Amino acid sequence: MSKPVSAGRLPTPNPIADDGDELHFCSTCAFGSVCLPAGVDKSALRELHMLVEHIGPFHAGDNVFRTGEPFGAIYAVRAGMVKTRVIDDVGREQILGFHLPGEMVGLNAIHPARYPCDAIALDTAYVCRFSFPALTTLAAKIPDVQQQLLRLLSADIGKATQLAGDHSADERLAAFLLGLVARYAARGFSPSAFHLTMPRADIANYLRLATETVSRVLRRFQDQGLIRVDGRDVELLDVPALRRLARSILRD
């Protein structure tokens, strides 16, 4: 019934999927604002939860979906981190995004009706699968679900646009760090320190820089007292200064 997903294990028993945790998880989910508010009637909420399929665990390197596969569902990360990437005709990887728990993946597959990218777990990850036909049917019945779906799509345009801007390595890195810490903070983690799940090469690729450049800029940020770096652990020491650097990218 559940769908065998690419390289990952078949949906094994899910540690995190017990209902006791349900509410807590949903509070950080992309559809949380739809599900949780008392405004939505109970049966509708039940329907939304009904169409969600819990999948995992995926292990580092496993694919949630692959480029070219027919599009059938969008996914919300439930735990762990997932990256999306394309491989262009020349064989070069381009990372499109890093996705934290509660964030959606696969929205860019609606139009081509095939996944235009790979979604790959960076560590042990669990996801929620939203069957797209079921979701749109529900969206037609519940205005809030439709609105939220449209907002999520629209927000993704904005994110891709930010990445497309013409900015220096310093600006990009500052914005990256601030963006990441803000997303972690929204999930209850420290607003100033966090752990980078991904290798430098992935950060560099995502920011369209060389890994050496990322290394050098991080080093300089540290020398300037803006951050403290220890391997993949990062602490932001001077957020205002970073914000000043990133101000041409961050607008909301």
Add this chain to the structure above:
Amino acid sequence: MSKPVSAGRLPTPNPIADDGDELHFCSTCAFGSVCLPAGVDKSALRELHMLVEHIGPFHAGDNVFRTGEPFGAIYAVRAGMVKTRVIDDVGREQILGFHLPGEMVGLNAIHPARYPCDAIALDTAYVCRFSFPALTTLAAKIPDVQQQLLRLLSADIGKATQLAGDHSADERLAAFLLGLVARYAARGFSPSAFHLTMPRADIANYLRLATETVSRVLRRFQDQGLIRVDGRDVELLDVPALRRLARSILRD
């Protein structure tokens, strides 16, 4: 009712805004595939047409909407060309896209609930205004409308993603020319020659290059026999070669 082809100026008076042209126009509109097919029942089609408001003319430099204005509607270009752009905190312009007749503008405003960019006419332009509340209401009733709306959003993610890729000036310019000619061709114009409505500076900005670079690359493309350039008139002479150059960007 002909439209001036490629090099020609766009209709100065208002040849296109009459209702007699309605059907013909819709055939190239982003919602055309929804409106036109006999599959959609007549009353629904009427409803969609009912909620559309024709606006124009806008003249070169006029704003269709402005950054920060509350979001109330999305727009389809009806005639002419519209560019979208943001001005970052440092005062630098970043062009997000050029929009031909039939293409939608403003989809990135759904999430923030404010227009995050300016939409500016590049020449004399007419647009269709789709009230967003009315459109989503209709989308809830007519699955095809909902699907099309979602597809449009999703497609915009893909476009922004292309722009965000890490590519050389040659690749960018080749992809730009091919993309433009393809969109013109889809509207019945020449598949090899067209007129650039926008100045070099706008092209450069859109591609995140300096105008001098655009100038130089176009010159070299011409020297190499790939294109013929005369001011803003462009003819593609060696499409396969251009396609080879752009192959790392174009994937669909």
Add this chain to the structure above:
DNA sequence: CGGCGGCTTGAAGGACGTCAAGATTAGTGG
């Protein structure tokens, strides 16, 4: 004609990439 915006062309400089070599760290099996 003269001025002005858009476009082109050349020369110099800079930001970042590439290449190459170490230094750390992580992973693995003995």
Add this chain to the structure above:
DNA sequence: CCACTAATCTTGACGTCCTTCAAGCCGCCG
């Protein structure tokens, strides 16, 4: 727990693509 290998990360030297700066050119319009 310790070798041992493989990633990952850092650091330096050098190269390059593109930008920046600075003229000059062209077409257009008053």
